[in-house]
Amino acid sequence: xxxxxxxxxxxxxxxxxxxxxxxxxxxxxxxxTVLEIQESQAIVxxxxxxxxxxxxxxxxxxxxxxxGDGTLLANIxxxxxxxxxxxxxxxxxxxxxxxxxxxxxxxHKGYDIIAMVRAMITNVKAGSIKxxxxxxxxxxxxxxxxxxxxxxxxxxxxAHEILLAQSLEEKYTKEAIFEYYLNYIFLGAGAYGVDAAxxxxxxxxxxxxxxxxxxxxxxxxxAPSDLNPFRNADGAKERRNKVLHxxxxxxQEFESSGMPLDLSSISYDEIEAALSEPIVLAKEKEPxxxxxxxxxxxxxxxxxxxxxxxxxxxxxxxxxxxxxxEMQKIAEDVVEKQIAAHEKxxxxxxxxxxxxxxxxxxxxxxxxxxxxxxGEGESVFNRxxxxxxQPGSAFKPFNYATALEEGWKTTDWINDNPSKYPVGGxxxxxxxxxxxxxxxxxxxxxxxxxxxxVASVWLCNQLGPERIIRTARNMGLTSNLQPYLALTxxxxxxxxxxxxxxxxxxxxxxxxxxxxxxLYVMDQNGIVLEDNRFNIGYRKYQALSENTAYTMVQLMxxxxxxxxxGRANLGSLMPSGGKTGTTDEYRDAMYIGYTPYYSTAVxxxxxxxxxxxxxxxxxLPAKAWxxxxxxxxxxxxxxxxxxxxxxxxxxxxxxxxxxxxxxTENTETxxxxxSVIVSKPDGIPTPPSSGTGSGDGDAIKPxxxxxxxx
Numbered sequence: 001x002x003x004x005x006x007x008x009x010x011x012x013x014x015x016x017x018x019x020x021x022x023x024x025x026x027x028x029x030x031x032x033t034v035l036e037i038q039e040s041q042a043i044v045x046x047x048x049x050x051x052x053x054x055x056x057x058x059x060x061x062x063x064x065x066x067x068g069d070g071t072l073l074a075n076i077x078x079x080x081x082x083x084x085x086x087x088x089x090x091x092x093x094x095x096x097x098x099x100x101x102x103x104x105x106x107x108h109k110g111y112d113i114i115a116m117v118r119a120m121i122t123n124v125k126a127g128s129i130k131x132x133x134x135x136x137x138x139x140x141x142x143x144x145x146x147x148x149x150x151x152x153x154x155x156x157x158x159a160h161e162i163l164l165a166q167s168l169e170e171k172y173t174k175e176a177i178f179e180y181y182l183n184y185i186f187l188g189a190g191a192y193g194v195d196a197a198x199x200x201x202x203x204x205x206x207x208x209x210x211x212x213x214x215x216x217x218x219x220x221x222x223a224p225s226d227l228n229p230f231r232n233a234d235g236a237k238e239r240r241n242k243v244l245h246x247x248x249x250x251x252q253e254f255e256s257s258g259m260p261l262d263l264s265s266i267s268y269d270e271i272e273a274a275l276s277e278p279i280v281l282a283k284e285k286e287p288x289x290x291x292x293x294x295x296x297x298x299x300x301x302x303x304x305x306x307x308x309x310x311x312x313x314x315x316x317x318x319x320x321x322x323x324x325x326e327m328q329k330i331a332e333d334v335v336e337k338q339i340a341a342h343e344k345x346x347x348x349x350x351x352x353x354x355x356x357x358x359x360x361x362x363x364x365x366x367x368x369x370x371x372x373x374x375g376e377g378e379s380v381f382n383r384x385x386x387x388x389x390q391p392g393s394a395f396k397p398f399n400y401a402t403a404l405e406e407g408w409k410t411t412d413w414i415n416d417n418p419s420k421y422p423v424g425g426x427x428x429x430x431x432x433x434x435x436x437x438x439x440x441x442x443x444x445x446x447x448x449x450x451x452x453x454v455a456s457v458w459l460c461n462q463l464g465p466e467r468i469i470r471t472a473r474n475m476g477l478t479s480n481l482q483p484y485l486a487l488t489x490x491x492x493x494x495x496x497x498x499x500x501x502x503x504x505x506x507x508x509x510x511x512x513x514x515x516x517x518x519l520y521v522m523d524q525n526g527i528v529l530e531d532n533r534f535n536i537g538y539r540k541y542q543a544l545s546e547n548t549a550y551t552m553v554q555l556m557x558x559x560x561x562x563x564x565x566g567r568a569n570l571g572s573l574m575p576s577g578g579k580t581g582t583t584d585e586y587r588d589a590m591y592i593g594y595t596p597y598y599s600t601a602v603x604x605x606x607x608x609x610x611x612x613x614x615x616x617x618x619x620l621p622a623k624a625w626x627x628x629x630x631x632x633x634x635x636x637x638x639x640x641x642x643x644x645x646x647x648x649x650x651x652x653x654x655x656x657x658x659x660x661x662x663x664t665e666n667t668e669t670x671x672x673x674x675s676v677i678v679s680k681p682d683g684i685p686t687p688p689s690s691g692t693g694s695g696d697g698d699a700i701k702p703x704x705x706x707x708x709x710x
Contacts, residue, residue: 049172049180050144053079054316054524055196058299060292060323061362061519068205071325073296075199076303078313080287081192082199083524084206086179092211093194095263096218097182099246102136104260106174110137110165137165139221140181187217188224190287201229203282211266212274215243230284237279244275292328294368295321298385299517306530307521316524322362322517322532327355330631331365338624339370339604346615351604352383353628354497358504358599361513361539362532363497381607385497388479389603392490392617393451393564394499394581394590395472397506397552399488400448400456402463402471404548410445410555410652416455417441421485429485431457445654448555449563451580453489460488474543475502476512490581496601499592504599506556506577507643510549514539550651553577553643558654560593567622568593574633574640578625580617587611591621596641598632600625 055077063070086094098105104112112135119133134142138161146160168177187197197217198206204213219239220227229236248271251263290296299321303312311317335351342348355365368382381387404410416439420428433453439446447455460468465483472481477499481492501515513536521530532539544552556577560569564580568591578593587609592601602621605612632638645651 049176052081052083052180052184052192053077053314054083055080056303056312056315056317056319057082058296058303058319058321060321060325062325063320065320070320071291071323072199073291073321073323074289074300075196076288076300076312079192080190080196080200081183082195082316083183083193084195086175086182088206089179089182089194090206090209090214091265093206093209093214093218094178094182095261095266096211096214096243096247097136097221098261099250099263100218100243101139101221103246103250105136105178107260108135110167110169111135111162134161135165136181137168137177138162140177140184141165141168143184185221186224187220188228189230189284199282201281210274210277211270212240212244212277212279215247215274216240216279219243229279229281233279240279241275244271247271290372292323292325292332293372293380294332294382294384295323295328295363295366295517297372297380298366298368298382302517303521317529318522318524318526320519320521322357322360322364322519324364326635327365327632328367330635331355331367331628334624334628334631335367336370338620338627342604342615342620346613346620347606347610348604348612348615348620349606350383351602351620351624352387352496353600353602353624354384354500355598355600355628355632356497356500356504356515358508358594358597359513360536361501361504361515362519363515363517364598366497366517379607383496383603384601385495387603388493388495389588389590389605390490390492390581390583391494391499391590391592392581392583392588393453393456394579394592394617395490395492395494396448396451396456396488396581397503397556397579398472398475398477399460399463399468400444400555401475401506401544401548401552402468403444403459404551404652405471405545406463406467408444410443410551411655412444413441414444414447414455415441415458416447416452419454419458421457421461431485431489443655445555445558449558449654451559451564456488457485460485471544472502474512475505476514476543477502490583496590496592496603499590500599500601503578503592503594503601505543506549506552507594507596507599508549509546509644509646509649510542510544511540512543546646546649547651550643550645550649551653554651554654556593564616564618565591565593565622567618568626570595570626570630570633573630574638575642576629577643578622580622582616582618585611586613586615589615589617589619589621591617591625593622593625595629595633596643597638598629600628602628 055075057072058074058076060071060073102112104115112133115135116133141161141164145164183193183195186192187194189200191197191200194217195206197220198204198209201217202209202213216229216236219236219242222239226232227236227239247263247266248268250261251266251268253259254262299319303317303319307317331353335353339348339351350369352369353365353367354363356362357364366382366384368384368386369379371378372380374380416433418430418438420430423429431453438454439452442452442455444459446452447459465485465487468487469481469483477494479492479494479498481487484491497515501513505512516532516539518530519533520528522528556579557575559565559579560576565578568576568578570576574595576593576595578591581590582588588603588605589612590601590603592599594600602624604615604620
């Protein structure tokens with residue numbers, strides 16, 4: 001008996017000890033929970049609601065600031081969200097949300113005892129969780145202040161929710177809480193908040209939504225990923241109809257008792273019509289998809305550089321670009337067709353086009369390659385803005401413009417006879433024309449129009465490469481230009497977009513205008529951060545004299561009518577001028593030219609610098625330039641006009657004898673890499689109108705080896 005008593009006593013001792021230990025643990029956990037709640041309450045009461053990440057939106061130039069309508073090019077975000085004020089959200093959408101999530105929202109203090117009891121009865125009858133009782137305020141607390149325990153189904157989480165919801169409602173108005181909720185909630189497909197959901201699922205502004213569409217969005221908070229209509233159309237429709245039934249029930253309850261939700265603004269007929277309305281979704285896009293990606297990705301990188309990633313991704317900028325969508329479509333179509341036409345016959349796989357408006361510097365279209373993307377055969381490398389390629393003889397206009405600035409005339413004679421320049425060690429640099437013929441002493445105008453390599457190098461020697469580089473810099477080139485005689489033949493790499501802007505200087509009476517793809521940028525409050533609509537005066541300066549610029553326009557018009565740019569000639573449709581360029585072994589081909597409206601650069605080649613087959617600047621690039629500008633002129637119904645010039649500016653004109661002895665097309669090849677000592681060749685006098693060239697006797701440093709593919 002005693003033994004039994006001992007056993008019982010020991011057992012009771014163990015039970016008491018375990019009970020005490022359990023109580024201690026429970027009290028500790030309760031104490032910890034209380035501390036956590038108090039800490040969270042302190043945060044709720046002392047700080048404003050956390051700022052929501054907002055989406056930066058990029059629009060084309062057709063954006064209307066009064067309506068917010070325009071071609072949306074991209075949403076850039078950490079979370080796809082645009083914060084909208086409560087009074088900007090349609091009443092029918094707010095009523096759908098309230099009827100489904102929290103009909104008694106305006107009648108409780110953060111938690112709803114009546115809803116809790118009703119949900120408990122419903123769930124007991126069903127034998128499973130069929131209905132929740134969390135208020136809108138509790139849902140906000142769960143997602144904003146206690147996300148670390150939001151998925152727990154415990155008393156601990158409920159205690160947090162109720163007490164913090166009560167604290168939240170002590171500090172904020174119902175309207176502030178509801179507004180934040182409607183902007184904060186995740187609604188599937190990468191959309192946060194009702195505005196992003198309207199755009200993502202229906203491609204609409206909030207005020208354009210139908211009642212059925214409002215109901216679909218309002219049903220998503222329950223299970224946003226599972227009910228995503230792109231993935232589960234039947235489930236989304238079933239949930240939409242449940243929301244509409246909730247509307248009808250709430251309307252009936254209000255009519256009978258005056259509580260809790262006034263739906264007099266929605267009729268029963270509207271609800272019935274919404275129940276039968278088919279779901280019509282917008283085309284699904286990747287959350288970070290870009291429309292016209294060659295242009296839009298260029299703008300995105302500029303925004304990151306100017307404003308920083310954090311501001312662009314989180315602070316909801318509105319960016320209005322210079323993109324002309326009609327011109328962009330034409331550019332993309334032209335590039336694709338030209339590559340398709342020449343790919344097999346000429347072994348060319350890429351092309352790029354960039355168009356800049358003359359009198360504003362606005363970039364109107366960019367095509368950076370054949371296919372944008374990360375899949376097989378695609379690329380995100382933008383060859384119009386990032387490619388660093390040799391322009392060939394498309395660089396020669398800088399040479400001839402420099403000569404005109406130095407006092408030379410189009411009628412002055414330059415030397416196209418065979419010439420050689422000492423490079424040391426008994427060796428010489430000897431430039432050649434493509435067909436290895438020489439025209440002797442020729443007018444300066446002929447050297448430009450017929451793209452004579454030998455004569456152009458001779459002129460570069462007279463002027464000095466450094467002087468030509470200064471001209472190119474004045475006209476906007478920022479690339480690494482090397483002071484070699486081969487500079488004039490395009491030995492230094494350039495960016496196509498800079499060439500388009502530089503060439504715009506000629507028809508702009510010598511005025512260089514810094515290009516921009518951005519019209520203006522606003523913050524989320526509508527404050528303008530950057531405006532390029534009215535600052536042209538700050539973006540331009542006189543780079544060339546007006547006489548030099550107009551003379552170059554006449555010479556470059558002759559390039560199209562009598563020289564190597566024949567395929568670019570627009571004939572009677574519109575005046576045009578430009579210059580072809582082709583490099584060693586057909587690795588690069590360019591044509592840069594302009595009309596009285598736009599300057600456009602076109603490049604073609606291969607990313608690995610492999611050889612094309614007899615591809616000249618006057619072939620694909622000139623043809624693409626012609627087709628693009630012709631279609632733009634016709635699509636925009638641009639009236640024919642002549643190149644502008646100030647009163648009294650005549651230029652020098654093109655001497656008639658330039659047209660004699662027309663050659664076959666010149667590939668404008670060049671030889672680079674030598675260490676050249678500049679010295680004037682014998683046998684030709686200095687032109688009487690020549691300025692003071694600085695090239696005689698200058699030592700040219702060895703050109704560093706080029707690394708293909710960089």
